[in-house]
Amino acid sequence: MVSGVNEEPTPSAGRGGTPLWRHVRDDLRGRLAQGEFVDSFPGENELAARYGVSRHTIRAALRELREEGLVTAARGRRQRPVGEAGxxxxxxxxxxxxxxxxxxxxxxxxxxxxxxxxxxxxxxxxxxxxxxxxxxxxxxxxxxxxxxxxxxxxxxxxxxxxxxxxxxxxxxxxxxxxxxxxxxxxxxxxxxxxxxxxxxxxxxxxxxxxxxxxxxxxxxxxxxxxxxxxxxxxxxxxxxxxxAQFDARAGYRLDPAGSRFTGPARSGRRLDAVR
The missing domain is CATH 3.40.1410.10 (Chorismate lyase-like)
Known part of the structure; x- marks a missing residue:
């Protein structure tokens, strides 16, 4: 089962005629909402084993989650939750x-x-x-x-x-x-x-x-x-x-847009930073 789950795996046939991939999608969606996959997101093989379904079923569920904007992955790479900025x-x-x-x-x-x-x-x-x-x-x-x-x-x-x-x-x-x-x-x-x-x-x-x-x-x-x-x-x-770090006395240092910065007229934060 997926980490932290004690229930039985999703059965090999859908309940009430509901496709298996939907059961998997709904379960993963709930776990994403709870922040369960902060450290890592399981790969297809791991998910297939834990849910007791085929990789085809897992891919269908993940495709839905990608379309909903909940997970993302580049071609040939493992999925990860959207918003997981490493x-x-x-x-x-x-x-x-x-x-x-x-x-x-x-x-x-x-x-x-x-x-x-x-x-x-x-x-x-x-x-x-x-x-x-x-x-x-x-x-x-x-x-x-x-x-x-x-x-x-x-x-x-x-x-x-x-x-x-x-x-x-x-x-x-x-x-x-x-x-x-x-x-x-x-x-x-x-x-x-x-x-x-x-x-x-x-x-x-x-x-x-x-x-x-x-x-x-x-x-x-x-x-x-x-x-x-x-x-x-x-x-x-x-x-x-x-x-950003801040404290009660110093707070944030903000400058109005255009202050020595020749760019679009938008508000911005000055900082001494190089990359």
Whole structure:
């Protein structure tokens, strides 16, 4: 039986003519609502053994739960409850997504889509430079344990970061390479995080199930006295959460929208965080 259950397994024939997969679906739905699968969700073989049914029956039940937005899984991967975000970003602290993915016991990999030098007037202005300033552009799909986690696009001043053209970003952190190859360490910045409904193209890119939202993250990264990075990241909300600490005296530090942050007119929280 599923963990924590003492009843007999679901019988091999449906009660009152009800298909077996519905019995399994309803039981799993109830257990999900009770928060039973916080640590892990059983695989198909385990569920089939515990319920005493075929894998075909289990797949039918899981398909219903996916359509209801209760569980999710990438192709070839085990199901997990929607909202089970295994990777946390602490607010107000220097932060590495690369390190946090591996700290969660997941393998960090990236698919590099683009790495080149180009001009982008819009980004150059954000960095406080002339519109024609050469920029190093890196675009990656960030993977955690082989599953898409985030679509990451970063621009750095080419004068600072041209040596990164020789780096292999398949399994390395950007900021580690920036420090080792270019002698630049980010010490702070400003970041805005807000929830979005991904477009169909973005869902395909991140293998994101229908009904699951994403976080849009915009960041200006700074070293001592100057801005060196502009980054936009779309990250799956079912795998990522934001953690804040507060106390009665300090509370949260909030800034009005637009305060030194040249972005959309939305309210946001300032933080010194890098990834």
């Amino acid at each position: 990777i946390e970003q602490p607010l107000g602290a220097l932060y590495s997504l690369f390190a946090s993915v591996e700290a969660a016991g997941l393998e960090q990999r990236s698919i590099v889509r683009t790495l080149d030098v180009r001009a982008d007037a819009h980004v150059a202005v954000r960095l406080g430079m002339e519109e024609s300033t050469p920029l190093l552009y890196l675009e990656r799909i960030r993977l955690a344990d082989g599953e898409p986690l985030a679509h990451d696009k970063v621009w750095l001043l080419a004068a600072d970061a041209r040596a990164l053209l020789d780096a292999d970003f398949g399994h390395t952190g950007l900021y580690d390479e920036l420090a080792d190859r270019c002698g630049i360490r980010l010490v702070g910045g400003e970041e805005r995080i807000h929830a979005v409904v991904p477009t169909p193209a973005e869902r395909r890119l991140l293998d994101l199930p229908e009904g699951v939202a994403a976080f849009s993250i915009q960041r200006l990264g700074r070293t001592h006295g100057r801005t060196v990075e502009w980054r936009t990241t779309l990250i799956r909300a079912d795998r990522f959460s934001v953690l």
